[in-house]
Amino acid sequence: MRKQRKGCDVPDATILRLPLYLEKLKLLQAIGVEDVSSRQLAESLDIKASQLRHDFHYFGGFSRPGRPYQVAKLVPALEKIIGIAEPVHTIIVGAGHLGQALANYQNLDIQGFPIKGIFDVNPKLIGLDFRGSVVQDMDEMETVIKDQGVKIAILTVPAAHAQAVTERLVAAGIVGIFNFAPMDLKVPTTVAVRNERLAVGIMSLSFKVKCILQSSENKEEAEEL
Amino acid sequence: MRKQRKGCDVPDATILRLPLYLEKLKLLQAIGVEDVSSRQLAESLDIKASQLRHDFHYFGGFSRPGRPYQVAKLVPALEKIIGIAEPVHTIIVGAGHLGQALANYQNLDIQGFPIKGIFDVNPKLIGLDFRGSVVQDMDEMETVIKDQGVKIAILTVPAAHAQAVTERLVAAGIVGIFNFAPMDLKVPTTVAVRNERLAVGIMSLSFKVKCILQSSENKEEAEEL
DNA sequence: GGGTTCATGTTAACCATTTAACAGCATTAG
DNA sequence: CTAATGCTGTTAAATGGTTAACATGAACCC
Known part of the structure; x- marks a missing residue:
């Protein structure tokens, strides 16, 4: 089979994070932030910095090493990767x-x-x-x-x-x-x-709610002893 | 820490499949199917039978071994697990x-x-x-x-x-x-x-669309040679 | 200039999930 | 009754994803 173009054999989990990166970066851009480190960006999204760098690594070279990412370069780069550099009808x-x-x-x-x-x-x-x-x-x-x-x-x-x-x-x-x-x-x-x-979404939520309610019942029982 | 009640330390991936199992089983029930094997159910959902059995294994004993699952037992069992045996306000x-x-x-x-x-x-x-x-x-x-x-x-x-x-x-x-x-x-x-x-959903779709369009471009180029 | 700090890119270790393999039970046919 | 088949529950292997570790480069301060 023909080899895929660069940047298309990426794990689903990574693909799902790209829009989150983009959204946060646009927010930073809107308030005038120019540079952002992998640590800062990752912490604001509640993920590990190493994961973010690992994700970016699939696409290569967003920055020169030793220097933080430049928001103004990252935003269009991500838009291009996601495929929304041009409006998608x-x-x-x-x-x-x-x-x-x-x-x-x-x-x-x-x-x-x-x-x-x-x-x-x-x-x-x-x-x-x-x-x-x-x-x-x-x-x-x-x-x-x-x-x-x-x-x-x-x-x-x-x-x-x-x-x-x-x-x-x-x-x-x-x-x-x-x-x-x-x-x-x-x-x-x-x-x-x-x-x-x-x-699916609301049922998976229901499952967790059930677990929370059960464990709080347990707690009450424990306290009654 | 207090040990969790049975059936609450389950991987997210499994939790997200439970509603799919339930939905398909209700459909089977509606058309009068009484028994269903892990293979049949799994194939209709495009997953492996071993994964389905593995998922069910977190909750234990839906059937006697050697016999297929009984739809009429599985539906309420799953409803109870998901937490919708009673209406959730x-x-x-x-x-x-x-x-x-x-x-x-x-x-x-x-x-x-x-x-x-x-x-x-x-x-x-x-x-x-x-x-x-x-x-x-x-x-x-x-x-x-x-x-x-x-x-x-x-x-x-x-x-x-x-x-x-x-x-x-x-x-x-x-x-x-x-x-x-x-x-x-x-x-x-x-x-x-x-x-x-x-x-996030539409952007991850856009990513895949971009990849498909690129690879079909590649194909065309290849055919032109 | 040299040392310190902070950064990325990259690789390796770790962990979770998925898939395969198999042991054992139930049914059916011979 | 025995053998063959079809099924589940369970464990083990393989795969995939996440996290940690580290080598290296850039800027800054003394």
């Missing part, structure tokens, strides 16, 4: 409550993912306006994807329709799908999917 | 677009997390009705938490207010916080937090 498929919430969530735009369209099959939703994006009929989807060079789709349709919609998206040239439907999508290996399962 | 704090979307997302209720209140400080939002839950002034929050025995709060307020609200929640007796604000909350060790960062 995005659409939302499914204009239900969640789709609407995401369309209104202007942070997406600010962070480099401008919404180029919202689509639904429900005639009652078509025409509604969210921050300048008007809900369109799903028949328009393929045209917008191609005309606007959309690469990422946020999928908020009901689980029952998710796979069918996915196949249309893939055929139209979508390369990344941010899937909020509680179901696993089948896609070719040339398409990336990230599943966002709210139920 | 929940509130939503912040009735912006995301809070509204979650309030309307009836799956939460079905999966064991009935919404006992939605709160905001914005007078324009107070009184709005979402599936029977009326947005209340945040001053009512502590009362509802105590009266209804609420243990989990879903936090969808702006980042700037997240820490202050968190402190009120903790003081009122909340044990788990599902945090959608893009910031790290400081809480005592007796409170569990799960951060849901949409920006």
